[in-house]
Every structure is written in C-alpha cells, then in structure tokens.
Amino acid sequence: MEQKVKRTKSPEQALRSLMNLCARSEKCSADALRLMKGWGVADSDARKVLQRLVAERFIDDSRYAAAFVREKINLSGWGGYKITAALKRKGIDGAIIAEAMAESGDVDMTERLMELLERKVRTTKAKSGADLRAKLFRYAAGQGYDFSTAKRCVERIVKVDEEW
Numbered sequence: 001m002e003q004k005v006k007r008t009k010s011p012e013q014a015l016r017s018l019m020n021l022c023a024r025s026e027k028c029s030a031d032a033l034r035l036m037k038g039w040g041v042a043d044s045d046a047r048k049v050l051q052r053l054v055a056e057r058f059i060d061d062s063r064y065a066a067a068f069v070r071e072k073i074n075l076s077g078w079g080g081y082k083i084t085a086a087l088k089r090k091g092i093d094g095a096i097i098a099e100a101m102a103e104s105g106d107v108d109m110t111e112r113l114m115e116l117l118e119r120k121v122r123t124t125k126a127k128s129g130a131d132l133r134a135k136l137f138r139y140a141a142g143q144g145y146d147f148s149t150a151k152r153c154v155e156r157i158v159k160v161d162e163e164w
Contacts, residue, residue: 008040015049022058026067030091032059065092065100073104077116080109082144113145113153121157133158 009017014036021027021035029050036046053059065087072078072086080101087097120139126132133154140150 009036011041011045011049014039014041014046015052018049018053019056019058022053026064027059028061028064028090028092029054029059061092062096062099065096066103069100069104073109073112077112077143079113079140079144079146079149081146085144109145110149110153113140113143113149114156116140116143117153117157129158 017039018027018032018035022032032050032053033046036049037043041049050059068087068090069083072083078086084097084101087100088094117136117140120136121132124132124135126135136154136157137150140154141147145153
C-alpha cells in the first residue's frame with residue numbers, strides 16, 4: 001500500500017499560501033502556526049512568517065475573535081461559555097476574548113436562547129414537564145449559556161408548553 005507523501009513548503013511558499021488564505025477568510029495566529037507545522041516549516045521560520053503576516057495585517061487575533069464571536073452568536077446560537085472556551089482552544093489571549101465578548105454585548109443572549117429553545121421544544125419528546133425541563137436545560141448548557149439565563153428561559157418555555 002502506498003503511503004501519502006506530506007507536502008512540504010518553503011517559508012516563502014508558506015507566506016504566499018497564508019496570504020491567499022487570509023485574504024479569503026479570517027485566520028488566527030494558532031491556525032497559521034498549525035498549517036505551517038503541517039507543511040513542514042521549521043519553527044523559527046514559522047515565527048518569522050507569522051510576524052510578517054501580523055505586521056501586514058493579514059492576521060489579527062482581535063479581528064479574528066470579534067468575527068468569531070459574531071458568527072457563533074448570530075449563526076450558531078452559541079452562548080458565552082462555549083464561545084470563550086473555543087477561542088481559548090484556538091490560543092487567543094483572555095483579554096482579546098473579553099474585548100470581543102464585550103463588543104457583542106448588544107446581542108440579547110436571553111432572546112437568542114429563547115429562540116433556540118422554542119425550536120428545540122418542538123422536536124423534543126418528553127414524558128413529563130420535569131423531563132422536558134431537564135432536556136432543555138441540558139441543551140442550553142451544551143450551547144454554552146450560563147445557569148441563570150438557561151433556568152429563566154427553560155422555565156418560561158416549559159410554563160408555556162404546559163399551558164398549551
């Protein structure tokens with residue numbers, strides 16, 4: 001069986017490739033380093049390439065974090081905990097994460113969670129109100145919403161569902 005040969009790139013090729021990638025979509029520093037490691041670029045060369053990309057504003061972790069937060073809130077319906085954890089896994093600094101989350105403060109997380117739960121309750125099979133509460137609460141927690149917001153929203157949804 002033939003083994004797949006790993007394609008290596010020189011630092012110049014990696015720079016050009018990353019410039020093309022970053023021109024099409026936001027990337028963070030960790031993404032760039034991970035890609036260069038996969039391309040076989042030496043760590044010292046990868047750091048130089050990354051410094052150039054940052055200097056020429058192809059990569060900006062603050063801009064990346066702000067775009068990531070907007071996307072995950074508006075399109076994926078994620079809560080603050082899940083977004084923060086994902087950005088930490090990407091290697092984004094805590095201060096940058098806090099700033100990006102603060103910029104998204106105009107989005108009402110309670111209303112967003114209510115929309116998600118209203119959609120979820122239609123497809124959830126539950127034996128009782130308590131069972132429904134538990135399933136919706138687990139869903140809200142899995143989406144990254146804090147306890148108090150999840151509890152408030154689940155109680156509102158279950159109350160309406162029981163009245164119906």
